[in-house]
Amino acid sequence: MLKKQKRLILTEAQRDAMRKAGRVNAQLLDFVRPHVKAGITTGQIDRMVYEWTHDHGHKPATLGYQNYPKSCCTSVNEVICHGIPDDYVLQDGDIVNVDITTIVDGWHGDQSETFLIGEVDEEKRSVTQCAFDCLYLAIEALVPGCRVALIGETIVPEAHRRGFTVVREYVGHGLGRQFHLDPSIPHFPNRQSRIDRLHPGMCFTVEPMINAGSRYTKSDKTDGWTVRTKDGKPSAQFEHSILMTEDGPEILTLTEDGPRRGHRF
Structure with missing residues (x-):
């Protein structure tokens, strides 16, 4: 999905545009947050994302992206990523990753968070914490x-x-006016990631997908999007948009109400 181009170094004005996109995206996640609980369908979450985004004058980046049919991704239990919202009703004991990306004045804010629904078992809690x-x-x-x-x-x-594993097939990415840019941001070291560097002015996502069982994945050939753990074990993910500055990494998608560094689930 990466769009090949020269390394994107943002100007100060462009950095501010990305900061705004990140803030808006975080506000959207906080809006959805209290509704992500047992009894709601993933389709209802998607409808909230769509309506809030348009009511505020922005666009959901996923809707229509490479023919993806919804305004966010909702990945439940063994679904690693790209789960399509539908009529599934969240139940006590589920975990669900809600992944949202908003286009704000042409710039992308991107993040995801895994929610624990009611009382979850220790395996799901531990992989989410990890x-x-x-x-x-x-x-x-x-x-x-x-x-x-x-x-x-x-x-x-x-x-x-x-005791957990890291998904390799799906990675973070550069971010800006386009959804997916170079450099690729794998959550495991490989040859290219040992070459690529993160310079001030670069914006990218960090979004580790951690599996409770094996790292291997399988794609749903029916819908062409949903990715599950091959062994059916649960998977969890968190994601932030990051701007590298001269002073170090700046998180652009911090929420007001969500978990902060050091949080215990």
Whole structure:
């Protein structure tokens, strides 16, 4: 999905535009937050995202993107990513990742959060905690000009230490006027990520997908989007949009009401 182009270094005005997009996206997630509970359908969540976005004069980035049919992604339990909202009713014991991206004056704000519905079992709680902690550990490791591989070098050992695995097929990405840009941001170290660097003025997402079982995935050939764990075990994910500044990483999508660094689920 990455759009190949030269490395995008944002001007100060463009950085402010991305800050605004991130703030709007975070406000949307806070709007949806109290409704993500047992008894609501994932389709109703999507409708809220669509209506709030348009009521505020913005656009949901996923709607129509490569023919994706909805305004957000809702990935429940063993669904890793790209779950399509439908008539599924959230139940006590589920976990669900809500992934939203908003186009604000042409710029993209992108984030996701995994919600615990009612009382969840220890496996789901632990994998959610691991995904959340890995997100912040990776962000805190970044410094101006560092290799992209530093993200994977931070996440993989932590996930493995806790007995979990890191998805490799789906990665973070550069962000700006387009949804998916270079550089690719894998959550495991590979050859390209050891070459690519994160310079001041670059904007990108960090979005580790952590599996309770094996790291392997399977795609739904019926809808062409939904990605599940191959072994049916639960998966959790958190995502922020990050701007690398001269002083270090700046999180653009912090919510007012959501979990902050150090939160315990």
